[in-house]
Amino acid sequence: MAKDYYDILGVSKTASQDEIKKAFRKLAHQHHPDKKHGDEAKFKEINDAYGTLSDPEKRARYDKFGMGANDQGPGGPSGGHSGGPFGAGGFNMNDFQFQGSGFEDMFSDLFGGGRGFGQGGARSQAGADIETDIEISFEEMVSGVRKTIRIRKPLACSLCHGTGGAPGASEETCSTCRGSGRVTKTVQSFLGTFSQASVCPKCHGKGRWFSKECPTCKGAGKNIGEEEISFEVPAGIENGQTIALAGKGAAGEAGMPPGDLFITVHVRSHDLFERRGDNIVSSLSITFAQAALGDTVSVETVHGPVRMKIPAGTQPGEIFRIKGKGLRSVRGWGSGDHLVAIKIEVPKKLSGEEKKLIEKLRELSGK
Ligand SMILES: [Zn+2]
Ligand SMILES: [Zn+2]
Incomplete structure (x- = not known):
């Protein structure tokens, strides 16, 4: 507490009330204990200084008698100026x-x-x-x-x-x-x-x-x-x-x-899409015939439907990438992709003709 109140606020001995107020606000904001880099002790110092210098009477006494001049002044212990949360002196x-x-x-x-x-x-x-x-x-x-x-x-x-x-x-x-x-x-x-x-x-x-x-x-x-x-x-x-x-x-x-x-922002989940970083993932069910022979399909993305080629011989679990159809990059450049995870549907019911054809396929593959 040996520091000079004017030094604490960084103002001259002849500073106007306005200058004092400005200096206080700036410093209080900077050192507020609730702030990330706040400093309780410093903040208290600033408040003490402001409590005295912002009050013309206390300031005059301080100028004349120095630190402590206001502790026994008329009207009891000083402080509690409306601008300073702790006021001058009497801090415990x-x-x-x-x-x-x-x-x-x-x-x-x-x-x-x-x-x-x-x-x-x-x-x-x-x-x-x-x-x-x-x-x-x-x-x-x-x-x-x-x-x-x-x-x-x-x-x-x-x-x-x-x-x-x-x-x-x-x-x-x-x-x-x-x-x-x-x-x-x-x-x-x-x-x-x-x-x-x-x-x-x-x-x-x-x-x-x-x-x-x-x-x-x-x-x-x-x-x-x-x-x-x-x-x-x-x-x-x-x-x-x-x-x-x-x-x-x-x-x-x-x-x-x-x-x-x-x-705090909560993002609702989506029926079709899942987020992975900047990418969006969805799954796509195709038939065995589409997987084996290849096809062109429509894939729903967050930017609307996109035509995608499925090459012949596509395997279950394979992932296709549709470039640039993901999220705008959170880091500010480029954007993510849309990833399509392939599922292959096995028919639960077969018609007589389908059954015959698949049996034929089994014979041909020798298994
Ligand atoms: Zn009171
Ligand atoms: Zn009011």
């Missing part, structure tokens, strides 16, 4: 109790009402990621398709823009959490005693309290609502593959980015 490592994958948390957060985000409310107040599933037909997989889904999720309140305050309401430090946005309780478990943080029920974790709360969202800054989202499912997508839509997850707290939306 006990607050970080990441358990499980976070997946269940996400759903309980999404549907548990105004409980706030994250286990015990200790995680950042960026929006949660959302996962969902869609099913597409085999044909849609082949051609690619544009899909529109409706997602029920927390949306930023349109009236207060996520602040939770009624238009024109005055803003004060929350008395319940004294601005930290969190309340801590002691939990006994067989592993010992833990202090567990949860989102302050009065201010919903913002650390701020409005003289009049937003009538639309009741101060939460978010409403559960539906959003219609359209996206492209690329041709050749694999069954079970996931499409990520950045920023289409749950709304974040004011000033924090929304989560991402992850859509």
